[in-house]
Amino acid sequence: MSSSNAVDAVETPPVGEARGPAAGLVAENVSAWFGDHKVLHRVSLEMQANHVTSLIGPSGCGKSTFLRILNRMHELVPSASLAGSVHIDGIDIYRSDLLITDIRRRIGMVFQKPNPFPAMSVAENVVAGLKLAGYRLSRSDAQDTVEHCLERAGLWNEVKNRLGDPGAGLSGGQQQRLCIARALAVRPDVLLMDEPCSALDPTSTRRIEETIDELREQVTIVIVTHNMQQAARVSQYCAFFLAGEGEPGVVVEQGTTQKMFFHPEDQRTLDYVTGRFG
Amino acid sequence: MALHTLDLASAEEEERVRPANVRSRADQSYRIFARAGGGLTLGLMALIGLFLVIRSWSALRVAGFGFFTRSVWQPGQGAFGVWSALLGTFLIAIIALAIAVPVAVCSALYVTEYAPARIRRPLTSFIDVLAAIPSLIYGLWGRAFLQPRAILLSRWLGTHLGFIPFFHTQNAQSVASYPASTFIAGLVVALMVVPICTAVMREVFSQAPPGEKEGALALGGTKWGVIRSVVLPFGRGGIIGGSMLGLGRALGETIAVTLLISPNFDPHSLTHVLQTGGNSIASLIALRWSESTTFGISALMAAGLTLFVVTLIVNAIASIIVARSRSGVATEI
Amino acid sequence: MTTTIERGAAGGEPIDFDEERIEFSGEAPAERIRPRGFRPADVIDLVGAAAGSFCLTWLVYERLTPLSGGLGFGVAWYVTFLATVWLVARERLGALHARDRIVGVIVATVAIGMLIPLAVIVGYTIARGYHALRPQFFTQDQGHVGPLSKATEGGGSEAIVGSFEMVGIATLLSVPLGITTAVFLSEIRGRMARPVRMIVDAMSATPSIVAGLFVYAAFILALHQQQTGLAASLALAVMMLPTVTRTAEVVLRLVPGGLREASLALGGGEWATVRRIIFPTARAGLLTAVILGVARVVGETAPLLVTSLGNPYFNGNAFKGKQDALPLMIYRLVRLPQSAEIQRAWTGALVLLGLVLVLFIVARIIGGRGPGHIGRFKRVRLARKGLS
Numbered sequence: 001m002s003s004s005n006a007v008d009a010v011e012t013p014p015v016g017e018a019r020g021p022a023a024g025l026v027a028e029n030v031s032a033w034f035g036d037h038k039v040l041h042r043v044s045l046e047m048q049a050n051h052v053t054s055l056i057g058p059s060g061c062g063k064s065t066f067l068r069i070l071n072r073m074h075e076l077v078p079s080a081s082l083a084g085s086v087h088i089d090g091i092d093i094y095r096s097d098l099l100i101t102d103i104r105r106r107i108g109m110v111f112q113k114p115n116p117f118p119a120m121s122v123a124e125n126v127v128a129g130l131k132l133a134g135y136r137l138s139r140s141d142a143q144d145t146v147e148h149c150l151e152r153a154g155l156w157n158e159v160k161n162r163l164g165d166p167g168a169g170l171s172g173g174q175q176q177r178l179c180i181a182r183a184l185a186v187r188p189d190v191l192l193m194d195e196p197c198s199a200l201d202p203t204s205t206r207r208i209e210e211t212i213d214e215l216r217e218q219v220t221i222v223i224v225t226h227n228m229q230q231a232a233r234v235s236q237y238c239a240f241f242l243a244g245e246g247e248p249g250v251v252v253e254q255g256t257t258q259k260m261f262f263h264p265e266d267q268r269t270l271d272y273v274t275g276r277f278g
Numbered sequence: 279m280a281l282h283t284l285d286l287a288s289a290e291e292e293e294r295v296r297p298a299n300v301r302s303r304a305d306q307s308y309r310i311f312a313r314a315g316g317g318l319t320l321g322l323m324a325l326i327g328l329f330l331v332i333r334s335w336s337a338l339r340v341a342g343f344g345f346f347t348r349s350v351w352q353p354g355q356g357a358f359g360v361w362s363a364l365l366g367t368f369l370i371a372i373i374a375l376a377i378a379v380p381v382a383v384c385s386a387l388y389v390t391e392y393a394p395a396r397i398r399r400p401l402t403s404f405i406d407v408l409a410a411i412p413s414l415i416y417g418l419w420g421r422a423f424l425q426p427r428a429i430l431l432s433r434w435l436g437t438h439l440g441f442i443p444f445f446h447t448q449n450a451q452s453v454a455s456y457p458a459s460t461f462i463a464g465l466v467v468a469l470m471v472v473p474i475c476t477a478v479m480r481e482v483f484s485q486a487p488p489g490e491k492e493g494a495l496a497l498g499g500t501k502w503g504v505i506r507s508v509v510l511p512f513g514r515g516g517i518i519g520g521s522m523l524g525l526g527r528a529l530g531e532t533i534a535v536t537l538l539i540s541p542n543f544d545p546h547s548l549t550h551v552l553q554t555g556g557n558s559i560a561s562l563i564a565l566r567w568s569e570s571t572t573f574g575i576s577a578l579m580a581a582g583l584t585l586f587v588v589t590l591i592v593n594a595i596a597s598i599i600v601a602r603s604r605s606g607v608a609t610e611i
Numbered sequence: 612m613t614t615t616i617e618r619g620a621a622g623g624e625p626i627d628f629d630e631e632r633i634e635f636s637g638e639a640p641a642e643r644i645r646p647r648g649f650r651p652a653d654v655i656d657l658v659g660a661a662a663g664s665f666c667l668t669w670l671v672y673e674r675l676t677p678l679s680g681g682l683g684f685g686v687a688w689y690v691t692f693l694a695t696v697w698l699v700a701r702e703r704l705g706a707l708h709a710r711d712r713i714v715g716v717i718v719a720t721v722a723i724g725m726l727i728p729l730a731v732i733v734g735y736t737i738a739r740g741y742h743a744l745r746p747q748f749f750t751q752d753q754g755h756v757g758p759l760s761k762a763t764e765g766g767g768s769e770a771i772v773g774s775f776e777m778v779g780i781a782t783l784l785s786v787p788l789g790i791t792t793a794v795f796l797s798e799i800r801g802r803m804a805r806p807v808r809m810i811v812d813a814m815s816a817t818p819s820i821v822a823g824l825f826v827y828a829a830f831i832l833a834l835h836q837q838q839t840g841l842a843a844s845l846a847l848a849v850m851m852l853p854t855v856t857r858t859a860e861v862v863l864r865l866v867p868g869g870l871r872e873a874s875l876a877l878g879g880g881e882w883a884t885v886r887r888i889i890f891p892t893a894r895a896g897l898l899t900a901v902i903l904g905v906a907r908v909v910g911e912t913a914p915l916l917v918t919s920l921g922n923p924y925f926n927g928n929a930f931k932g933k934q935d936a937l938p939l940m941i942y943r944l945v946r947l948p949q950s951a952e953i954q955r956a957w958t959g960a961l962v963l964l965g966l967v968l969v970l971f972i973v974a975r976i977i978g979g980r981g982p983g984h985i986g987r988f989k990r991v992r993l994a995r996k997g998l999s
């Protein structure tokens with residue numbers, strides 16, 4: 001295996017002191033294919049560290065595909081291929097000598113449909129990522145991690161007496177916050193969120209949006225959302241994806257949320273954020 | 279909305295890659311291990327065919343092509359052929375399926391469509407239990423309980439419908455002409471096969487798309503209308519799959535048949551299914567095994583190989599038919 | 612309770628829902644309608660048809676009698692019953708519903724009619740078998756029992772032990788291989804997956820006696836072994852393998868894909884995902900697959916006939932000498948002329964049936980628990996790890 005700094009660069013201390021500032025992601029000229037069908041064309045985006053970047057646009061424009069390229073989940077599809085580069089802290093995540101599992105530990109993901117592990121209790125779910133990576137936790141470390149992560153996910157008070165109950169027995173909103181806590185336990189630099197609230201009721205949505213705001217002090221967040229108001233509420237930066245009929249998706253415009261929503265440069269952006277289509 | 283933003287003929291060519299998946303040591307070992315498992319299973323099967331062929335060879339070489347057309351079984355004298363055993367096997371299986379398939383379809387329909395919701399689960403469990411009962415017990419029960427009663431039915435059929443060549447029986451009036459017949463064996467095998475077929479069909483019928491069923495009801499259809507227009511067409515693959523599964527089981531059934539029939543090698547009288555006498559390859563092997571010489575064993579192996587090939591063909595046909603149907607995905611044959 | 616919703620970026624008044632509350636209590640309870648499919652008129656129709664056709668058949672049957680006996684009567688009654696139901700329904704409800712009604716009656720009667728003889732099998736076995744069911748059935752063997760002994764002397768201990776050993780060895784051989792193959796088919800899905808799956812399907816169609824022949828050819832002849840309990844175990848393993856593989860594969864596929872994705876996204880490797888996520892989630896189903904595989908082979912006779920001829924004396928060593936098994940003992944004894952031997956065979960059949968039923972019930976109980984069941988032992992373990 002290659003130089004040790006590659007290993008160190010993706011090493012993450014499992015528990016311990018609060019980490020320092022997170023890293024940001026830089027995508028350059030990323031294109032994606034499924035088989036021969038191109039779905040993304042030359043997307044370049046810089047996702048600032050410790051800020052929330054939202055990816056908005058109508059459905060089918062490749063936002064989720066782009067997100068999955070950021071943590072190397074895109075290639076799980078046998079016919080998938082891509083071009084371009086993605087860097088975290090200056091390291092190319094597609095470098096051929098890096099362990100894919102280490103990448104994914106640094107760049108975590110929360111999915112649209114909450115997926116807690118049904119065979120595990122709430123507490124086990126939280127530390128599942130660490131167990132999967134092979135870490136052994138002492139009893140106090142485990143308790144600390146569970147409490148710490150559930151608090152940051154805004155779930156601690158609701159489940160602190162139910163830590164031994166099955167993870168899948170919680171309500172939808174609680175399950176999603178459990179998934180967030182689980183993703184946080186491995187201490188990623190970046191947290192990718194693929195429409196995390198679309199399956200939830202408004203109250204849960206609001207709770208999660210509050211959580212996102214609190215989390216950004218420690219984690220860089222990239223969130224795909226269909227809900228423009230949500231993007232306006234939670235993010236500081238924004239990228240607008242669009243795809244014509246039969247064409248791959250592109251980023252039409254990107255910038256601060258203020259600019260995108262109140263004085264966008266492109267007519268199509270203006271049309272979208274004012275609800276003329278989408 | 280026209281969106282010709284793309285300058286697809288961009289200056290630089292894009293370098294399209296499939297990223298290399300660097301796996302940890304543990305993952306690599308796991309993949310190798312799992313592949314080895316699959317390979318071992320594959321190899322095992324190939325070995326079955328291979329060894330059967332090897333061991334059958336000496337007998338097949340002597341008998342030649344006549345092995346498949348002759349009806350006698352005297353390996354000691356060099357005269358043996360599997361034809362009557364094969365014919366008998368098929369007759370039993372056909373009788374069994376003729377009874378079992380309609381009954382299975384009705385039972386599966388009853389459980390999924392007609393039964394009150396409360397008894398549906400117990401009923402399903404009961405059917406699964408029946409499918410698990412060993413065939414030996416079916417055979418015992420068939421011989422002790424069913425046969426004395428079934429020969430009355432045979433006699434009725436023989437005396438009143440004896441003009442049909444299938445049902446023709448010598449000495450039709452006497453009850454003694456009827457026990458240990460192909461018909462009774464087929465009856466018992468049918469009972470054995472019904473739960474298996476029912477279980478498969480029930481599984482398939484229960485997955486008939488509720489949206490389509492509701493659509494049929496909304497048009498004013500009766501329950502039978504819904505079944506006829508939605509459930510049965512959807513379930514066609516499952517019906518065939520279940521039947522084929524039953525057929526395979528019926529062809530290979532050994533013990534129940536062995537306990538019930540007295541072997542008869544005359545192909546002509548074999549087709550008189552009501553009267554005493556029947557045959558099947560599996561029971562031939564079972565009955566002759568312990569008293570056979572090495573050559574006799576080789577002949578029996580050849581018979582077993584024949585049965586094996588026939589079963590494989592039936593299964594292959596079934597798989598093809600099932601795979602092409604809508605409900606095929608749900609069938610686990 | 613007041614609910615307010617903020618209007619977000621565009622500002623605006625919070626909405627107060629208090630004024631529009633609906634009063635749910637204090638009204639008189641409404642009369643609830645419970646539509647039923649089966650109305651009293653239908654019941655009367657059926658009962659009346661049954662009774663009427665019975666009388667009609669009774670009257671006419673006695674006259675037209677080249678037909679004889681209960682069977683013919685029953686058939687005639689059934690046919691008349693169906694005809695009566697059809698006619699009555701057509702009168703009252705019209706042709707369309709008459710067709711529906713008759714189909715319903717046929718389906719129900721056939722289904723229930725099928726279940727009755729099958730239930731009779733279980734009852735009959737119990738009735739015949741329990742006479743000689745004494746504790747010594749499980750402790751003594753057939754060795755000192757002669758043709759003139761009573762049915763309650765001696766027992767089937769050699770058969771029971773033999774069955775346990777054979778099935779046990781077969782399980783040890785086939786389950787690891789079967790589950791590994793299932794993991795290969797559902798998780799790794801390489802290029803070899805299609806041939807392997809075809810092979811597994813073909814194997815599951817193998818007649819049981821052919822499995823015995825194979826083991827005889829490959830193991831006994833080619834490797835110059837004797838007919839032993841081990842050979843029988845191999846034949847049983849060949850029969851178990853496809854069942855376990857296929858059921859296990861189905862169970863593994865049922866694990867939702869979202870769980871795999873979540874595990875990979877957390878940075879879990881493939882083996883870690885299988886070991887820590889997929890297996891625990893599918894655990895109930897995998898256990899069921901194993902138990903059902905065992906239930907299937909415990910009653911198999913044919914492969915044993917070929918590989919291990921049975922032995923009335925106790926032989927606990929599966930690797931040497933012929934070994935007996937329950938199905939072999941039953942098969943051997945039931946064909947003997949002495950009624951005592953036949954009685955022993957039926958008792959053995961009862962034990963076998965009981966064994967299969969117990970296995971089945973256990974499989975049901977285990978399989979019925981979803982993956983989210985966290986039992987007492989697990990809670991204790993969790994507490995020790997600080998996770999509860």
